[in-house]
Amino acid sequence: MAHLTVSNISKSFAGLPVLVEQSLEVQEGEFVALLGPSGCGKSTLLQIINGLVSADSGRVVLDGKDITGRTGSGRGMVFQGSDLFPWRTALENVAFGLEVMGVSKAERTRRAMHYLHMVGLDGAADKWPHQLSGGMQQRVGIARAFCIQPSLLLMDEPFGALDVQTRDILQDELVRIWEAERKMVLFVTHGIEEALYLADRILVFSKRPAHVLKEITVPFERPRREDMKLAPEFLELRREISDLLRHDIKA
Numbered sequence: 001m002a003h004l005t006v007s008n009i010s011k012s013f014a015g016l017p018v019l020v021e022q023s024l025e026v027q028e029g030e031f032v033a034l035l036g037p038s039g040c041g042k043s044t045l046l047q048i049i050n051g052l053v054s055a056d057s058g059r060v061v062l063d064g065k066d067i068t069g070r071t072g073s074g075r076g077m078v079f080q081g082s083d084l085f086p087w088r089t090a091l092e093n094v095a096f097g098l099e100v101m102g103v104s105k106a107e108r109t110r111r112a113m114h115y116l117h118m119v120g121l122d123g124a125a126d127k128w129p130h131q132l133s134g135g136m137q138q139r140v141g142i143a144r145a146f147c148i149q150p151s152l153l154l155m156d157e158p159f160g161a162l163d164v165q166t167r168d169i170l171q172d173e174l175v176r177i178w179e180a181e182r183k184m185v186l187f188v189t190h191g192i193e194e195a196l197y198l199a200d201r202i203l204v205f206s207k208r209p210a211h212v213l214k215e216i217t218v219p220f221e222r223p224r225r226e227d228m229k230l231a232p233e234f235l236e237l238r239r240e241i242s243d244l245l246r247h248d249i250k251a
């Protein structure tokens with residue numbers, strides 16, 4: 001059964017403590033948002049879970065396997081900016097992980113086309129990254145992360161650099177794809193509305209060094225729909241989280 005356990009992670013950069021004994025868990029089929037102010041250490045935590053940054057102490061266990069300090073194996077990552085290979089087409093970018101895994105060309109093309117279709121980019125398979133808009137590049141990044149069928153998806157403000165309209169559209173697409181696939185997701189954001197719209201559970205982080213101020217189980221049913229953002233309960237929770245963060249930043 002899919003499961004992520006992160007225990008007692010600490011990390012300092014040049015003596016500056018960013019994470020102190022941070023722990024969290026993600027259950028199978030759960031979408032968890034890490035919400036917190038800029039610079040609190042959310043990305044660092046995600047990168048430690050992905051093995052891109054090493055922790056000073058603590059453990060990361062995915063599906064029963066200790067993966068502390070190791071990259072690859074079971075995790076897909078989507079970053080804020082596009083990190084596509086410029087010398088590969090959209091299709092080749094999406095298929096990259098499968099290529100590394102030694103999947104045959106026919107099979108990886110089939111799977112990559114499936115995920116390109118899911119993000120609405122069938123027609124762009126042979127385009128180069130520079131021929132794609134920022135939103136399209138993020139779609140390719142999302143398709144690439146899903147394509148390796150990871151146990152855990154790590155998303156670091158994937159829509160942070162996009163205009164509001166494109167971000168709303170991509171949030172909807174992510175909700176739709178995720179509801180079909182139900183992978184474990186850790187999604188870093190500083191958007192309260194984004195966290196409430198996408199996640200099952202929100203961990204609200206303090207300013208640096210990050211600790212969890214509050215854990216919120218999002219009460220809204222799935223499938224999620226755009227109009228829920230106007231519901232009184234949604235607005236009330238949004239205000240509550242906003243007050244919590246503002247209070248913490250001022251303290």
Ligand SMILES: Nc1ncnc2c1ncn2[C@@H]1O[C@H](COP(=O)(O)OP(=O)(O)OP(=O)(O)O)[C@@H](O)[C@H]1O
Pocket residue numbers: 013014018036037038039040041042043044045190208
């Ligand atoms: N490689 C590094 N070397 C030195 N300091 C770093 C490094 N990476 C991050 N930091 C510092 O650690 C702190 C946390 O950074 P991090 O990127 O994890 O925050 P964040 O919560 O993701 O912020 P944002 O939302 O702005 O991306 C910041 O003060 C940052 O300057």
